[in-house]
Amino acid sequence: MRTWLPDGDATYRSSDGRRKTTWAQLHAQFDLVEVTS
Template identity: 45%
Template sequence: MTTATTRRARVWLAGGLGASPAPADRPTVRDDLMRQWCPGSDGRWHTPDGRHHADWTELHTHYNLVEVTR
């Protein structure tokens, strides 16, 4: 096994406002409703279909998040 294959996905549990700053590497995450959120060039996260947009504080406040690893 290499370091790349043993890396675990990070998890952020829903928390209060301002409880956690956005990760510096801006990962793609999946929420507890199984929606995938991808970072956009506008500083917000978007669902692939473009229907939902949120900043990190909104995501982290409302949803449990799991990093999508590939």
């Protein structure tokens, strides 16, 4: 499972820093699960 982190400019990046995307792209391509601490 890939973890996406907010990047500060309305985009999200993968935890390894290799991928970057928008919320709309994430929502369209993946079943998202929000995990809170």
